[in-house]
Amino acid sequence: MSLSRVGAIAVRILKQFRHDRRTVALIVIVPLVVMALIGYLIGDSGKEQLPVAVVNLDAGVETQAGHVSLGGEIAAALGRQDQIEVHAVTSEQAAIDQVRSGDVAGALVMPADLTRRVLSGGGSVRVVVGGTDPNVQGPVLRATQAAVLSVATSAASTVGFQAPPLSVEPVSLAGGPNLSPLDYDAPILLTFFAFFLTFLLTSVSFLRERSSGTLERLMASPVSRLEVLLGYLLGFIGFAMAQALLILGYATWVLDVRIAGSIWLVLLVLVVLLVGVVNLGIALSFYARNELQVVQFMPLILVPQVFLGGLIWPVQTLWPPLRLLSQLLPLTHSTVALRAVMVGGVGFGDVAGRLLALLAFSVAMVALGVLALRKQRA
Amino acid sequence: MDANRGAAIEASGLVRTFGHLRALDGLDLSIRTGEIMGLVGPNGAGKTTFIRVVAGLLRPTDGTVRVLEHAPGRRVAADVGYMTQAAALYEDLPVLDNLLFFARLFGLPGDEAKTRAAELLDLVSLGGKERVPVRALSGGMRQLTNLACAMVHRPRLLLLDEPTVGIDPVLRLRLWDHFRELNDAGTTILVTTHVMEEAERCHRVALIGAGRAIAVGTPEELRGAARTETIEEAYLVFWNRDPNGDPS
Numbered sequence: 001m002s003l004s005r006v007g008a009i010a011v012r013i014l015k016q017f018r019h020d021r022r023t024v025a026l027i028v029i030v031p032l033v034v035m036a037l038i039g040y041l042i043g044d045s046g047k048e049q050l051p052v053a054v055v056n057l058d059a060g061v062e063t064q065a066g067h068v069s070l071g072g073e074i075a076a077a078l079g080r081q082d083q084i085e086v087h088a089v090t091s092e093q094a095a096i097d098q099v100r101s102g103d104v105a106g107a108l109v110m111p112a113d114l115t116r117r118v119l120s121g122g123g124s125v126r127v128v129v130g131g132t133d134p135n136v137q138g139p140v141l142r143a144t145q146a147a148v149l150s151v152a153t154s155a156a157s158t159v160g161f162q163a164p165p166l167s168v169e170p171v172s173l174a175g176g177p178n179l180s181p182l183d184y185d186a187p188i189l190l191t192f193f194a195f196f197l198t199f200l201l202t203s204v205s206f207l208r209e210r211s212s213g214t215l216e217r218l219m220a221s222p223v224s225r226l227e228v229l230l231g232y233l234l235g236f237i238g239f240a241m242a243q244a245l246l247i248l249g250y251a252t253w254v255l256d257v258r259i260a261g262s263i264w265l266v267l268l269v270l271v272v273l274l275v276g277v278v279n280l281g282i283a284l285s286f287y288a289r290n291e292l293q294v295v296q297f298m299p300l301i302l303v304p305q306v307f308l309g310g311l312i313w314p315v316q317t318l319w320p321p322l323r324l325l326s327q328l329l330p331l332t333h334s335t336v337a338l339r340a341v342m343v344g345g346v347g348f349g350d351v352a353g354r355l356l357a358l359l360a361f362s363v364a365m366v367a368l369g370v371l372a373l374r375k376q377r378a
Numbered sequence: 379m380d381a382n383r384g385a386a387i388e389a390s391g392l393v394r395t396f397g398h399l400r401a402l403d404g405l406d407l408s409i410r411t412g413e414i415m416g417l418v419g420p421n422g423a424g425k426t427t428f429i430r431v432v433a434g435l436l437r438p439t440d441g442t443v444r445v446l447e448h449a450p451g452r453r454v455a456a457d458v459g460y461m462t463q464a465a466a467l468y469e470d471l472p473v474l475d476n477l478l479f480f481a482r483l484f485g486l487p488g489d490e491a492k493t494r495a496a497e498l499l500d501l502v503s504l505g506g507k508e509r510v511p512v513r514a515l516s517g518g519m520r521q522l523t524n525l526a527c528a529m530v531h532r533p534r535l536l537l538l539d540e541p542t543v544g545i546d547p548v549l550r551l552r553l554w555d556h557f558r559e560l561n562d563a564g565t566t567i568l569v570t571t572h573v574m575e576e577a578e579r580c581h582r583v584a585l586i587g588a589g590r591a592i593a594v595g596t597p598e599e600l601r602g603a604a605r606t607e608t609i610e611e612a613y614l615v616f617w618n619r620d621p622n623g624d625p626s
Contacts, residue, residue, distance in 0.1 A: 185461040213466030217527070220433040221483045 131172030172346030202281030260345030403589030417581030459533035484531035
């Protein structure tokens with residue numbers, strides 16, 4: 001054992017890194033970005049509240065103790081919950097529309113005869129949720145239940161009743177109570193792995209095309225930049241879609257995940273997403289000198305999308321600038337769209353907006369790819 | 379060779395910089411249609427940069443260059459064959475697939491591509507190796523495959539960047555015979571070389587130094603003007619005579 005030989009190897013590694021400034025920058029930047037996001041998202045501080053529409057139709061009841069309206073009290077109690085921001089809405093239909101569009105995480109509907117029914121033996125409030133995202137509906141349901149419980153307990157002392165029978169009736173616009181966690185998560189896994197594997201495959205292959213000199217050879221031929229990109233696109237979309245079908249097939253037949261909507265719509269969402277990813281891989285490979293740097297790009301590309309794209313935490317609770325950023329991330333849109341189709345069973349019209357966003361991402365990435373190739377003919 | 383035909387490549391005042399480095403520094407050179415022009419000079423003289431500019435891979439910083447009467451790039455790419463210094467091939471693909479791929483890029487129809495590939499494999503003595511992946515080939519064989527790929531579309535202008543590096547003398551002679559055949563059939567060839575015996579086989583030779591052509595002429599003319607036995611010695615004479623000025 002020679003310490004000087006060991007030292008020579010260690011020093012050589014440090015020297016190599018010193019000449020590879022991009023790697024050094026990534027070594028510093030990647031953990032900072034990842035830790036900042038984790039610190040922000042897991043720590044509660046600074047997190048925004050989930051918007052919930054409240055429709056209070058409760059007329060209340062005149063008692064000896066005065067006018068009693070449980071609806072108003074429940075609304076107030078819900079407003080006091082940390083995670084919830086109450087938006088008063090006048091009609092149930094308007095509230096449901098807001099849930100459907102994703103403007104609010106859920107809607108609490110209190111019927112006109114709520115107080116009367118409770119006092120005469122039993123009443124319930126309805127909580128309407130989208131039904132495709134457990135990260136959104138879970139907190140809404142829990143907060144509503146807590147608010148209802150606190151009102152029921154305090155009303156008992158005010159009115160002199162035992163805790164009145166007051167229950168929460170969850171209503172899912174799509175999906176339903178029979179769904180397993182896997183049903184909810186399958187769309188996430190599908191979109192995440194399709195993204196991850198396609199990005200890795202394209203960026204490394206294109207890097208090889210560049211480092212082996214064959215790209216230069218292509219560029220010295222009559223082939224145009226767009227032709228190179230389209231050729232890559234066709235080649236890799238084939239692979240990527242085969243992979244996606246494998247995941248989808250396994251999920252459906254082996255894991256018994258249900259796909260409520262059209263499988264063609266699922267595939268359409270994936271194709272539009274992957275067109276962008278292939279070009280992102282090509283464009284980024286120009287900023288990497290070797291495979292190591294490509295691998296280092298992965299956390300920078302994936303971690304923000306996983307954390308901000310609604311895969312783990314609801315987009316609605318993000319700090320507004322981050323929420324805006326999340327709308328620029330393709331996984332945000334593909335996750336929502338795939339969940340809506342696979343869990344919610346919605347049709348083309350309901351995901352058209354998300355498809356358009358993914359299309360915009362893809363077009364931007366094709367442009368980025370063409371620009372990157374321009375560097376090759378300089 | 380017909381000296382009356384127009385220039386295949388016409389470069390004038392060509393400058394290409396990389397940061398502070400002036401790889402080409404006012405290079406003037408005319409390559410006649412139908413000739414074999416050799417570029418001779420030390421490493422870093424600008425030979426490869428010039429070839430890359432002609433191939434349309436680098437834009438000149440200053441000066442002009444015309445290739446087959448057009449600006450370099452896609453418009454003339456179909457008529458130009460470019461053999462890179464290091465083999466630029468798809469390592470995982472067999473030799474034949476590499477050839478067929480480049481043939482298709484240059485627009486050869488399927489049958490013609492196959493015929494041409496077989497012809498080239500025979501020429502570069504790689505018959506029997508068509509199914510072998512490039513990564514399993516020796517360095518010399520890779521270089522031969524590389525050359526075959528550059529010639530697959532029968533270009534009017536062939537750019538060869540040190541084509542015979544790592545190739546044994548017997549094969550080198552065969553390749554030069556083939557270059558002569560291509561040339562007889564009308565292909566203009568621009569070839570960089572370190573091998574002086576190869577320079578002697580060119581119709582004309584440009585001695586390149588510090589990004590300029592320091593002398594251009596037939597091998598006999600260059601040796602005669604420098605009063606030397608070899609082109610190598612002639613190079614030194616011209617270099618010492620006028621390292622920075624115009625070729626005299």
